[in-house]
Amino acid sequence: MTLKQVKALKLGDILHHNNKKEKDGSCQKWKVISGPKAYNYLNLKTTHKNKSAKFYVGLQHEKEQFAYLTELWLHLYHLPNKCTNSNKGSE
Numbered sequence: 001m002t003l004k005q006v007k008a009l010k011l012g013d014i015l016h017h018n019n020k021k022e023k024d025g026s027c028q029k030w031k032v033i034s035g036p037k038a039y040n041y042l043n044l045k046t047t048h049k050n051k052s053a054k055f056y057v058g059l060q061h062e063k064e065q066f067a068y069l070t071e072l073w074l075h076l077y078h079l080p081n082k083c084t085n086s087n088k089g090s091e
């Protein structure tokens, strides 16, 4: 997805993971739980790679998996309305 698409996200929006699948074969779904915000790595538990990021969106999958989507990881997600997986699964 593009930087412009990510910056337009709102809390509660759903993103699909490009590579990971749910048990039913549909794209793994990640919910936007924070941001988009300017990235301040001092306030975040972060990885070395993310230090060059300028902004982030907080994502959650199921109850216990969390991720930060920064501009470095745009290639890993797509919007549901851009989904090319013929298996849409259950929402």
Ligand SMILES: [Zn+2]
Residues within 6 Å of the ligand: 016, 017, 027, 078, 079, 080, 082, 083, 084, 085
């Ligand atoms: Zn998808």
